[in-house]
Amino acid sequence: MPTDQPSSNSDLNTSASSAADAAPLPAQVDAIVIGGGPAGLTAALYLARFRRSVLLLDAAQSRLSKIPRSHNYPGFTEGVTGSDLLAMLREQTLRYPVHTAAVHVDSVQRREGGFEVGWAGGSARARQLLLATGVTDIPPSMPYVLEALRAGMLRYCPVCDGYQAIDQAVGIIADSEAGVGEALYLRHFTPHITLFMEQGAAALSEGARRRLAEAGIAWADEPIGSIRHWEGRITVHHGKRETVCDSLYCALGLEIHTGLAQQLGAKTDDDGYLVVDSHHATSVPGLWAAGDVSQGLNQITVAMAGAAIAAAAMHRRL
Template sequence: MTRQTHNDRYDVVIVGGGPAGLNAALMLGRARRSVLVVDNDQPRNAPATHTHGFLTRDGTPPAHLLATGRDEVTRYGGHITTGLAQSATKDDDGFTVALDTGRTVRARRLLVTTGITDDLPDIPGLRARWGHDVLHCPYCHGWEVRDQPIGVLATSPHSVRQALLFRQWTDQLTLLLHTNPHPTPQEAEQLAARQITVVTGQVTELDTTDDHLTGVHLDTGDLVPLRALAIAPRAVPRARLLTTLGLEPTPHPSGAHIDTDPTGLTPIPGVWAAGNLTNPAATVLLSAASGSTAAGAINADLVAEDTRDAVRGMNDPFTATTEARLCEQTMGDRRHGL
């Protein structure tokens, strides 16, 4: 049964109002838990015009998806507030979360879904195209640039694999070595077999016309015509709140992430994490699913605690007598029509 909010006390405080956080809030609201979602309105996919690969929601603008999610959460009694969670402290009774608005809230359990920041290569013109024709996920945006000239900017040891993946969407693919070393003989053979052009030289600037990417300039003076550029940004966890609890991100091939068990439970008892914070490669759909998984685990954990409290109360003579008297009084009131 839901514990009603009193003096900013909630069963669960969720920090981060993206797909993971909102889906968790929806599930917990339906489980009759009191929930607060704290969000600073800076979603990772804000530059993108549409969300793809989400069954029944394919093509939905990200802002519309979040607005619909907020409406659904509040429909089940969830609360949403705008702000930045600056710190969290743990005690025997749960967690205290301090917001930049000056508000302090209490939570029995804490779920962090603050996501990641994409650390992009420092190339003039690149950030302005991010989420439009500069992209990283072929499953999210590959269909929209299919059969067009696509470049893959080599910035990591996995760039050849990324190029081989993007080859699925076009036969006009160029691997821009940029600052990466030349492919190994085995990689060169794979690229040649898939007819992927390899270009040496460092990318110095993006070329655009009428708000569309038209190519990239190299330090050799050459211009490589392109209509889309794929990159592999470094994932930087938005883990400030977790670090105040003593939990640091773990290095990951694409940057860093927060380690959890399969339900999203972190090494800190009572603290869960979900979404891109735990899996930088997760799509919107996978992030939402991880929020749902965490919500189920959190509710089960609260049920176990509620049961322990009820058993202790039943075995406490004073508590049991008081509850019996209240029950007797209630039954008497009902008999007298009160």
């Protein structure tokens, strides 16, 4: 069975600042994949099996590693932890001759016949480039965020685990009225919901309060003072009051890792995601994108499907 340990032939679990593989990396490959989450690993697997030379560069911060247990990833009747799934995906991909390095890519430039990517202490060129750089959830101000995530008390994704919240006492932390939409979404799963606003957020409008009231959703008038978790429950202090929840959803937004694509002038949509066509090509020829960084539902299966589609199209272009 896989464990949380990195697979023996991978250095992807080392920190982003660590050196690249001990073996020298090739200066030129058919395809570079940036990002080693489910999208990047799937793309590298497909490309290697298409007998293309591949370089996989990853800063090892996959969202997958934060999932305590996923129950909507098909094939696992009891669910699967994100770290186990990541280890399995790495092990499968790295059975093929994929060059890897645990680095954070800082730059990408167009070059004759392809691209050059650069990181601290290195660079490489490829004819085709896939971005699978994902997103990062903006965390709440509270101690032990990772522990709360691992315990399933703090949550980021109602699509992923709303089912786990059925009939629970659920809190939502928001810094804008976008939190109202998340509260209404979760109302389908439980009637016990309270919306909390961050310090400094504008007060909820009259219209927002009306929509919440009509749906039977409570809200706190005072902004959040502090959040603590203790013995499987999570307590939100607001004003002089406190509310205890079974789980707390964080609706503070995402950082979408499109910086490299923007260096090449790739188009993003109104929400900030990379615009891709049905083959997962971006608006820049030779640049592809899959997973959370591109348009679509932020889900493991969607990330993998997009990566498979992109890799097949890249293979045809190579």
